[in-house]
Amino acid sequence: MRRSWKGLPPKLYDVGYEPALAVPAADGSPLLTDHYFPLAEGDFPTVLVRSPYGRKLPWAPMYGVLLAEQGFHVVLQSCRGTGGSGGTYALWEHEAADGLATVDWLRGRPWFTGVLGTIGPSALAYVQWALAVDPPPELRAMVVQVSLHDIHGFFYPSGSFSLENSLIMTMGRVSSHRGAARLMWSALRLRRHLPKIARALPLGEAYVPGLGGRVPFLEEAMAHPDADDPHWRGADAGAAAGRSSVPTSLITGWYDVCLDQTLQQYDRLRRANCEAALLVGPWTHNSALAQGWPEVFADSLAWLRAHLCLDPSGLRESRVRVHLGGGRQTWHDLPDWPSAATTERRWYPGADGTLDDRAPQDAAAALPSFRYDPADPTPSVGGPLLSDKSGPRDNTALEARDDVLTFTGAPLAEPLCVIGPVGVELRVSTDTGHADVFARLCDVDRSGRSVNVCDGLWRLRPAGGDPAAAADPVDVTVPMSATAHCFPAGHRIRLQISGGAHPRFARNTGTGEPMATATRLVATKVSLHHPSALVLPVAEVPEES
Numbered sequence: 001m002r003r004s005w006k007g008l009p010p011k012l013y014d015v016g017y018e019p020a021l022a023v024p025a026a027d028g029s030p031l032l033t034d035h036y037f038p039l040a041e042g043d044f045p046t047v048l049v050r051s052p053y054g055r056k057l058p059w060a061p062m063y064g065v066l067l068a069e070q071g072f073h074v075v076l077q078s079c080r081g082t083g084g085s086g087g088t089y090a091l092w093e094h095e096a097a098d099g100l101a102t103v104d105w106l107r108g109r110p111w112f113t114g115v116l117g118t119i120g121p122s123a124l125a126y127v128q129w130a131l132a133v134d135p136p137p138e139l140r141a142m143v144v145q146v147s148l149h150d151i152h153g154f155f156y157p158s159g160s161f162s163l164e165n166s167l168i169m170t171m172g173r174v175s176s177h178r179g180a181a182r183l184m185w186s187a188l189r190l191r192r193h194l195p196k197i198a199r200a201l202p203l204g205e206a207y208v209p210g211l212g213g214r215v216p217f218l219e220e221a222m223a224h225p226d227a228d229d230p231h232w233r234g235a236d237a238g239a240a241a242g243r244s245s246v247p248t249s250l251i252t253g254w255y256d257v258c259l260d261q262t263l264q265q266y267d268r269l270r271r272a273n274c275e276a277a278l279l280v281g282p283w284t285h286n287s288a289l290a291q292g293w294p295e296v297f298a299d300s301l302a303w304l305r306a307h308l309c310l311d312p313s314g315l316r317e318s319r320v321r322v323h324l325g326g327g328r329q330t331w332h333d334l335p336d337w338p339s340a341a342t343t344e345r346r347w348y349p350g351a352d353g354t355l356d357d358r359a360p361q362d363a364a365a366a367l368p369s370f371r372y373d374p375a376d377p378t379p380s381v382g383g384p385l386l387s388d389k390s391g392p393r394d395n396t397a398l399e400a401r402d403d404v405l406t407f408t409g410a411p412l413a414e415p416l417c418v419i420g421p422v423g424v425e426l427r428v429s430t431d432t433g434h435a436d437v438f439a440r441l442c443d444v445d446r447s448g449r450s451v452n453v454c455d456g457l458w459r460l461r462p463a464g465g466d467p468a469a470a471a472d473p474v475d476v477t478v479p480m481s482a483t484a485h486c487f488p489a490g491h492r493i494r495l496q497i498s499g500g501a502h503p504r505f506a507r508n509t510g511t512g513e514p515m516a517t518a519t520r521l522v523a524t525k526v527s528l529h530h531p532s533a534l535v536l537p538v539a540e541v542p543e544e545s
Contacts, residue, residue, distance in 0.1 A: 006294060007298075008294060009298070012069060013040050014040075015039065015065055016037045016068075017035070017037075017064075018034065018037075019034050019035075020033070020084070021035060023101070025080050025085075025094070025097075026100070026101045029080055030085060031077050031079070032077070033078070034064060034077075035074070035076075036060075036065060036074040037068055037073045037074070038069070038072070043111075043113045045117065045140075045304075046073040046075060046106060046112055046115065046116050047063070047067055047072045047073070047116075047118065047119055048075050048099075048119075049064075049074065049075065049076045049077070049119055050118075050120070051076065051083070051120065051124050051127075052082045052083075052089070052173060053123065053173075053176040054078060054083045055076050056180070059076055059124075062289070062293070063076060066297065070305075072117075072308070073112070075102070075106065077102060079094070079127065082177040091217045092130070092151055092234060092235045095131070096130040096131060096237075100134070100136060103139075115138065115308050116138040117143070117308045118131065118139070118141075118142050120144075121145035121146045121288070122146050125144040125145060125147035126149060126151070126237065128142050128144055129149040129241070130240075132237070132244055133237055133239070135240075135246055140307050141247050141306075141308055142247070142248040143300045143304060144248060145288065145296060145300070146252055146258050146262070146289070147258055147262045148258050149240075149241075149261055150235070151232070152227045152235055152236065155221045156225055158458055158459065159459040160436055160457050160505045160506065161222065161225065161515055162257075162504065163505060164194070164198075164385060164386070165257055165504070167197070167207060167211070168187075168190065168386040168387060169386065170211060170217075170218045174186075186211075189210065190210045190211065192210075194503065196209075198503035198507075201518060202517045203515060203516055204222055222515060225514075238261070238265060238268065241265045241274070242272050244274045245272075247275040247307045248269055248276050250266050250269075250276065250277070250278050250279070251278075251279045251281075252278075252279075252280050252283075253280065253281050253283025253287065253288045253292065254281070254325065254482075255285075255382075255383065256284060256285045257284075257385065257386060258285060259280075259481055262278075263278075266337060277299075277315075277320070278319065278337055279295075279296070279299050279322075280321070282329070284384065284391050298314075299321075318333030318334060322419070324417070324484045324485070324486055325392075326443055326485040326488065327415060327487065332484070338419075338421060339419050341539055342537035344536070345357060345536055346534065346536075348360055348530075348532070348533050348534075349367060349407035349495060349497075349533075350365075350407065351365050351367055353368070353407055354408065355408055355409040355534065359531075360531075364530070366527075367527070367529055367532065370402065370497075370525075370526055371402070371525050371526075372403055372523065372524050374521040374522070374523070375521050375523070376403075377499075378398075378500045380502055380505070381393050381394075381395055381501075382395075382452050383440075383452055383455055383501070392452055393451065394451060395440075395442055395450040395496065396449060396450055399450055407494065407495045407534075408493070408494045408495075410492065411489075411490050412487055412492065416486070417486045417538065418441075418453075418483055418484070419483075419485075420484075421479065421481070421482040422454050422483060422534075422535070423477050423478060423479050423535045424480060424495065424497075425533045426532045427529040427532055428473060428474060428476060428526060428532075429527045429529065430471075430524050430527070431525045432522060432524045432525075433461065433462030433463075434460070434509070434510050434511060435459075435460045436500045437457065437460060437478055437526065438456075438497070438505075439456055439458075439480055440495075441454050441455065441480060442496055443485065443487055443492075443494070444491060444492040445490075445491055446490050446491070450494055453483050454482065454485075455480050455481065455496075455501070456480040457505055458478040459508070460474070460476070473529045497528065507521075508524070510522035
């Protein structure tokens with residue numbers, strides 16, 4: 001695996017290995033832990049990696065071997081109830097206490113110097129935030145990659161259940177720590193059953209064949225959609241960033257399912273005056289650790305060396321580095337995020353499907369409507385997914401559907417760069433009160449091919465719970481995540497509006513019934529009204545870094 005990666009730094013040390021050490025958890029359960037270390041005399045700092053996904057592929061070569069080769073002790077541990085570790089697995093409840101218990105064990109190792117860092121992606125990043133809620137004094141640096149900190153926010157981005165990503169994540173949690181063969185078999189089973197799961201009702205029963213049995217934590221997530229529900233107490237470790245003093249590097253991609261959570265944590269760290277760095281590449285959640293790994297590892301290694309080894313020579317000068325997509329495909333350094341050097345500009349949808357940067361003259365003119373039928377839900381195409389269908393995709397076939405509205409600008413006379421958070425302000429009404437609004441920014445090239453840039457979904461509910469009030473237009477702002485994208489001259493900006501993206505999001509049944517137990521489907525008419533506007537942060541076309 002190491003030989004397959006290009007652009008990695010040369011090995012500095014041969015690596016030693018102590019497998020399956022038993023580290024006491026907070027409740028005394030044994031946490032199986034592998035220790036990788038440089039085969040050399042001298043003191044070396046320690047990097048802690050805690051995983052609910054096992055300790056072998058890909059974590060052993062990516063972190064254990066590569067970091068030990070560069071002069072670090074690496075402690076790679078299976079979380080409670082996974083990978084042979086004792087105790088009962090829980091989605092979040094044990095991670096803070098077990099992380100502290102592991103640090104306490106480290107204090108008794110003769111090779112531990114008292115200098116500690118953490119690293120890891122996704123769930124391996126969540127355990128870092130959990131440890132940072134009450135950080136041990138030895139913790140000198142964190143590297144959180146494609147980072148999750150809010151588990152409810154993963155299940156319910158913008159209030160609607162993230163069906164496909166939740167099923168894939170659950171499959172990984174219950175399978176991957178049992179070995180690569182088990183993970184592959186489970187992934188194939190879920191892929192085979194997913195179309196039927198997505199169409200069947202009730203959802204709380206339909207998912208079972210795809211995962212080979214019931215999964216209590218998934219059923220609990222489906223049964224508790226409200227973030228304020230006591231069920232989720234302690235599940236959001238994000239507040240750690242708001243009071244942190246631990247230097248933290250954050251790494252994500254424009255099509256990462258955890259992009260918004262990563263940007264939120266960066267903002268919290270900056271407000272807390274904590275040293276922080278941000279790298280955003282042209283990646284999905286998975287490709288950041290595959291095609292993007294040489295860049296990701298180099299950035300991570302530089303951060304660890306700077307703060308654990310007091311060697312800042314590899315750090316970049318800028319706090320933020322982003323990949324500018326579209327017509328540029330180049331890296332750019334920024335002093336901060338979001339960039340202050342942007343101007344908020346609005347594009348207004350027209351009744352004839354146009355998108356104009358001039359406000360409409362006739363504000364009373366009607367905008368189009370569409371009918372969303374959950375029996376034939378609007379499909380999801382690309383975007384931030386955990387599957388291999390993620391990322392930028394051709395939206396032409398999607399946009400040909402009757403339940404997808406498109407508003408398209410004139411060909412651009414010159415390049416236009418969008419750098420920052422994107423959103424759309426909509427005045428909208430429905431005939432049932434129960435609907436989702438999915439909004440997407442697309443780049444349409446000279447041939448008419450439409451490719452998604454960023455998007456977001458917002459769930460509408462009857463005002464005061466009264467469906468009779470649904471006919472009255474309401475004003476909503478749909479956050480569409482963030483991007484750094486350059487629309488080339490001759491391309492067109494397109495705003496896409498629909499009633500969902502299925503099975504990325506669970507379909508809105510139109511009835512208001514609880515998602516897990518809903519058995520009825522009701523079609524909904526969704527109407528747009530003036531004033532509505534796409535809001536873009538426009539920047540000068542930057543010079544290449």
